[in-house]
Amino acid sequence: MDSEKVLMKGNEAISEAAIRAGCDAYFGYPITPQNEITSYMAKHMLDKDRIFIQAESETAAINMVYGASCAGSRAMTSSSSPGISLKQEGMSYAAGADIPLVLVNVVRGGPGLGSIAPSQADYFQSTRGGGHGDYYCIVLGPKSVQECADFTYRAFDLAGKYRMPVIILADGMLGQMMEGVVLPREKSPAELPRRDWVVGNMQNRDPRHITSIHLVPEELEQITLERYKRYDEIKAAETSYEYSGPFKAGTVFYGEGETFADAEITMVAYGTSARVCLGAKQLAEKAGIRAAIFRPITLWPFPYKALGKIAAAGAPLLTVEMSLGQLVEDVRLSLLEAPGSSSREGVHLLGHSGGVIPTEEEVFQEIKRILGK
Secondary structure (H helix, E strand, O other): OOOOEEEEEHHHHHHHHHHHOOOOEEEEOOOOOOHHHHHHHHHHHHHOOOEEEEOOOHHHHHHHHHHHHHOOOOEEEEEOHHHHHHOHHHHHHHHHOOOOEEEEEEEEOOOOOOOOOEOOOOHHHHHOOOOOOOOOOEEEOOOOHHHHHHHHHHHHHHHHHHOOEEEEEEEHHHHHOEEEEEOOOOOOHHHOOOOOOOOOOOOOOOOOOOOOOOOOHHHHHHHHHHHHHHHHHHHHHHOEEEEEOOOOOEEEEEOOOOOOOOOOEEEEOOHHHHHHHHHHHHHHHHOOOOEEEEEEOEEEOOOHHHHHHHHHOOOOEEEEEOOOOOHHHHHHHHHHHOOOOOOOOOEEEEEOOOOOOOOHHHHHHHHHHHHOO
């Protein structure tokens, strides 16, 4: 399977990439539309003599991940929206104890049990921490099966490098769709970084205590401030996005130093919505409209400065999302990075909820309406 393109579901690509990234402990609980992850890991983790446990609940699963990571494992869990909500206490504990882990959310319609159809309505939950307290998680938003594999592979390295949770925020469409994917090579145990902070193996050293509880307020504040310095390092080093200019294919950028000013309108979207926008862009260009797409890849940290430079050029922004106005809030915040452009009137929203996916023609018609064409 190395270097060959294989046909896989997004959920399967996530699973295989996790195994190749060195994931040696997976804990999950079944829920649609991410069940293929649990099923795939049940077979292939055990084939490699690695740890797989179907926990008794989502709450149990996230705490098993916490414990396995403390003991030195590259640990992972996955679920879909209601199950992710149940994991939020454990995510806050992991963030507060600086525990690396990977969590995959294959988002379904909500709120509540909602539907099993694709959605992007967990954006706020993922990009604003989700659980209690002051913390963030790195959030990666794939738009293809290939990126489901690539971003999962990358997530384990990011989690270990910065000692924090990393979220893969996919949606039911990406999890269930099948595409060709070139899988990353499998890492050998010798390639995995040493963790000199884990518990266990105390024969020749003093015990270590990993915890998120600090009862002296000033001490807790200082620890949190130190963590926020690390967040600033992540913003500087890991922020990434894709820009597809008028009549041009997309280019992925790391950092926020580029400027773009030749579009009549820029669509802002991620995941499945970004795929829809690509079709709408093609329809617009056939009609002679210079349309662009700005796709945040890191949903946290969000590329505010890069999008702010686009907004500063004066062309309207159209946010397309499978929720009723979550991504659009970060688009509006980007205006603070646009010198002389503090008005929100240039930001438009096309949003759907409950599992409804926008269509290319619908987005194209909204482009024409905004531009008066």
